[in-house]
Amino acid sequence: MSTRSTPRSTLSSTAPAAVRRRALDGLPEIDRPTEVSTTDAQALSTALFTRLESLEEGTPEHAYVRNTLVELNLSLVKFAARRFRNRAEPTEDIVQVGTIGLIKAIDRFEVGRDVEFSAFALPTIVGEMKRFFRDTSWSVQVPRRLQELRIELAKAVDTLEQRLGRRPSRAELAAYLHIGEESVAEGEQASNGYVARSLDTPTSDDDSALTAGARRLGEEERAFELIDSLESLKPLIAGLDARDRTILALRFGEELTQAEIGERLGLSQMHISRLLARILDELRTGLVEDHDSPRRAAAG
Structure with missing residues (x-):
């Protein structure tokens, strides 16, 4: 540096x-x-x-x-x-x-x-x-196309795993991304060119298989993409029920893992994962509707 x-x-x-x-x-x-x-x-x-x-x-x-x-x-x-x-x-x-x-x-x-x-x-x-x-972060030279494919695969894995409750198959990933299974395999191989971490690195108990790999490869929490709309989020968060607001505060305020949040609230890690996915989807939907409403009013 x-x-x-x-x-x-x-x-x-x-x-x-x-x-x-x-x-x-x-x-x-x-x-x-x-x-x-x-x-x-x-x-x-x-x-x-x-x-x-x-x-x-x-x-x-x-x-x-x-x-x-x-x-x-x-x-x-x-x-x-x-x-x-x-x-x-x-x-x-x-x-x-x-x-x-x-x-x-x-x-x-x-x-x-x-x-x-x-x-x-x-x-x-x-x-x-x-x-x-x-x-x-790439230990060997990997084409930009494959670097971007690796990131898209990591996002798809996280989304599908929350939706399915298990690790998605290569065919399911290919269908979700509208690409061939060969391309999925190519993207998975490209991940091997990324900086390696020790196999002894401890993982939290909410890090399952490929989701854990995605986090180690630099995949960030899905909710951070909402950061552009902090002001618009305030009234949406205020409209959530107390439990949902608590989950958001524990995850992004105290930065607890899903498993730690589950222990606090007496729920399983998988249940917390699904609740988080639902809450974030509601916030995204609320932002889209909020941004569209002025255009609908103008059109009317």
Whole structure:
């Protein structure tokens, strides 16, 4: 990672006092941006983004405000990195790469958009991490087509296993992806080119066969694809019953495994798996209907 660099947590504080005063133009100076609470960081970021738009790019003042925004929002990078905590790559490297994504998001963000910066930035941060894994995680050269097929297979296995309650056959995978069984076999072989992990690596008891393999290959929790719509999810989650909200909080707040959640609630791991799949499907459906409703109203 020697070729990649990211701002140090104290970078904004190294700016001369005169530059800080001109940059902030009356806004309060933040002594320790990385220690600010999430709620305060959101409010401060909004004000700083407004100020950033009025500053000329390339000036010391612009750089100071930009660096402060990076430090204020580093918690987003750390949050995104947690889902990849079982990867072989050092966490420090993942955070550095994610910080590059954060900087890109800051440069592209527009205050006038009706969206919180966290919801806007997380997909960019995660995308930067995924590109890093894609470029570094293959122990032998594998064509991009097969790399992408491996990812699609991992997703299909996870979906079908939850639907069927067992490991899907090669024929079932082929039918689900609308490809030939030969292509499925080719994709499975491509997985052998991925960085190997020790067979002694412990697995949680909710890691069954191919699903466990998918997680080790970098497959992320299906729910994280909903991160783009954090604001839209809030009322949908509020409409869930208490048990469903508890399951979501345990899985994505406390990051418990399905088996650990089952122990808390007195349910089997398979039951928790099915409940999670149902809850996520309901949230996705709710998002689609919510996004479609303005278009239906306009058409009417």
